[in-house]
Amino acid sequence: MVGKSVDLKTFSAKDGLWVAFVVILAILPLIPAFSSNSFRLHVMILILLYASMAQAWNIIGGYCGQVSFGHSVFFGIGAYGAGMAVVTYGATPWPGIIVGMIMAAIVAVIISYPCFKLSGHYFAIATFAIVEIFNRGFLVWDWVGGALGLDYPIIKEGLVNLMWHQSKTGYYYSALVIFVIIFGTVRWLEGHRFGYYMRAVREGQETAESLGVNSAAVKLTAMALSAAMAALCGAFFAQYNLRVDPPMVMSLDTSMKFVLITILGGAGTMLGPLLGASVLIPLQEYTRAFWGGLGGGVDLIIFGVLIILMVVKQPDGMIGLIRDVGKWASNKRAEERN
């Protein structure tokens, strides 16, 4: 077998990033074997979950350029799908997860169709309003538990019920599977014709249409796909917390997390959501663990200050930092050659 040698001179920062990503993917399944610390595993689960959520948002927000603040609605529909399957119907969560994903995609298409007639800030404002409508609606809808929410009973642990009591390892691998599904889909989309259509719509809707791209169909399809992925994450969130109520899942707070993580990591890039979640989630969890008990929101103040500093230092997101490092390295190489 003849191997192709790597030319280090042409090895860019982007290549380095991909190598790092592949190494991380290889290491991720091994983490539970090396760490019995349940808090650390909890942080890892949240990183995988929030990276997946942000990646789901990235499909419509980053690649297609439609900034939605309404993704907590789809996240919530997924959470309620799983929750109702277990709590209301006493079944396993699996049919609920499938139904939740389909319902989220349908709802996304129904509410997006009129909203896509709006552009820019107006589209974003409309999605804000949709979260409030769904939040209030679910709070008074007794069939889905209303404000009381749905509390899971303690049932047999395992993959069938997607529930584990004694260890977080099962949850960790479930989050990893979701992470691989969503990141894999986006990676596939990046190289697919549909991915190019989305980016064309983002860069200029009229231009894309002049080249024969049906922008309305592209945006609706991207939104449906993004919503279904968000619903999958919501279902896992419900299974992990064993409770669903509207403020937990269908809130502006949750919607902001979708956006914040992606923007912080780098919108419209595949690795941005993972970078954003890898920084934001440990900061959130560890500042709370260290300083939350002091009261007075010391942890939240520190968390907020760190986010401000990060945005000031790196307005392009974490991915911008990688690009800066890449530029610095190529400049250095150029200097050495001269």
Added chain:
Amino acid sequence: MSFRMSKGAFWATLAVFLVGVFCFGPGMGQTLAQEKVIKIGTLFPLTGPVATAGQRCQAAVQTAVEIINNKHPELKVPLADQEGILDGYKIVLVHADSQGKPDVGKAEAERLFNQEGVWALIGSYNSSVSKPASLVAERMKRIFMCGASSSAALTQRDMNFFFRLAPTDETESVEFVETLKWLNQKKKANIETIGLIYENSEFGKHAAGEAKKAASAAGLKVVADVPFSPGATNLNSEVQTLKNANPDAVLGALLGADYSLWIRTMKQMAWAPKIAISYCSGYQDPVIAKQLGPDADFFMGSTAYSPQFNVLMPAVGDVEKIFKTKTGGVPFDGDSIQEAVAMLVLAQAIQKAGVLDAEKVAETLHANTWDSPLSLGGKVAFAKGGQNSKAHSVVTQLQGGEYKRIFPEEMADTEIVFPIKPWNQR
């Protein structure tokens, strides 16, 4: 001289910080096997809309621990005349903030048990947080003492390690309706219709459900059912709905600042029902009562404690002095005192069980009736599911800024002012 950190240095510092906390952060080091220490976790909303109530609950547990760990012969409270329990074990508290969010509360409960190594938990004020957090404790076969969460659903789960001190919204609803019936009989009040205003949360929704049941059983008609989002900035439409329906009595489940907003909005709209009774809520918060001043007068609610109850609970006064040093002079209220009771009863049970075995201590908690001078009625006993069967509260009315006992009659110290005085006649 100006300090300007380069971009690279900033990110390098942040990376070192993250790696540091990940490797050496919570739970990395094993809990030091200190002798004669029992770690107890507290889980309250220290930030968010009900942060002040959560902070007072935390201070109440700290007060109880101070009494348990040190000799206080001047206090007429169990365990005050000795230092520590189980021949010298001291209690060490580990605090956590639930932010009033169920998912955060659950994660913090897991961290407290698994990483901080706490032996039991006390919390969590919000019923919606107590539910998932106590489920964590139950799965780990650890004790969860719940002072103030009032949702009756909490003790309808047949849990073995969950114990709740406060009266439930179910018993309070019955008590409120009894008060209305008493007014109809004794004062010819002619109360026939009821309005409900409640926050749309586990606490509010459950309280409203119990109120409807109790009202229906008493033949009272519910003419207004008004939920609102907690942390509201405006209650105009909610109060307008009540005003239009004009019920004789209003039952309210409003926490913290929502309660004062409700009162101020009623004043703004120049409307008040004949009588308004609130569940354990903003009504019994002494700071809110003080902020509202005369506007708070003539409204009523259930109260498990106020400084005016010292005749009934003489032991509280000296304990309250310690509590006030932690709250800047704010006295106990009906919620925070329940958290102090939760800690004291747990310590008594550990002492009686004689061993740090959660199952044995839980059995002991169930099997005995506990002396509790900080409780109205003086006793605590737990029924199956963990509800304190001796939990009492009194319906009070704020008059001149003081909580006056009104019902039951045998505990009353003042005549009720009925109906509520119109705003322009105060």
